[in-house]
Amino acid sequence: MKTALSCVYLFTMISSLIIFDFNADSDLSNWNVVNDGVMGGLSQSDFEINNEGNAIFKGTVSLENNGGFSSVRYRFETKKVKGFTKVLIRLKGDEKKYQFRVKTNSSDRYSYIAHFKTTGDWQTVEVSLSEMYPAFRGRKLDLANYPTETMQEIAFLIGNKKAEQFRLEIDKIELK
Template identity: 55%
Template sequence: MNVDTIFDFTTTSNLDNWTVINDGVMGGRSFGSFSLSTEGHGVFKGTISLENNGGFSSVRHRMASLEVSPNSKIRIKLKGDGSNYQFRVKNKIENRYSYIQPFRTTGEWEEIEIELSSMYPGFRGRRLDRPNFSHQTIEEITFLIGNKKAQGFKLLIDHITLVN
């Protein structure tokens, strides 16, 4: 088994390649931010608003093309707030759609494992009639919250690895 680090958060991590995208791109009023905690974890937090047809916040990380196989798995050590989130990948940055895997957090530190082959394609909240992930590269990862309800949220991320 080969394990590659996608991102390991520390107190000195550079977050330049992490970008928050809120529903404001569509007129919504949700707000999310991404920062480092004093303990060295990525902190994605904010408030989801349903005003003006809003309802989501996301943080994405663009990276150099990472070789994967459909059998690869993503492992993420995180601590959520008990809310549902989505983990998304793009095999090519220029793709408009992502491959999606929803997950629920427990409020405790946990390690989740996502099989790339189980990730389904979606765009703007709709599942696409295309096959699940079956590519050889990943160029972007995203965490998204959008549960069709107004809520505060906080997701701590320790590390993200690729298991081949």
């Protein structure tokens, strides 16, 4: 009986892979804000932990100086993701549209992208890995969708072609 329980426990552990589970003691040193200032824009954003232990990505997107986006990215050691089919993100947004981005290699210039809209309430966003398409600077590339082999970076981006304030509260990001 103990062996059967061990197998169930092992399967449960393997069927889910936590990318990040935020709490009051979370180390955000590998999370970096990247705004349109890299291209001359004036958007501003912050990434911090709130009193409830959730990450808060908030700021203002500006269209001035050819700007228009804010993002936060998390780089990590290579994770083998073969066999996983989706990302589940527990978050609370502001009824705006965001992008979830993945890179197989953090040095790649392009990302694999999925769009999602927040409801204003706590929700679990489900992103199908096989439907994430490659893009660079807002342009879809003529390459295959995300190969679901390895992962070295994830990111959240807001860039809705309008000046706006935003706030995204993130609790947990995991692969299933």
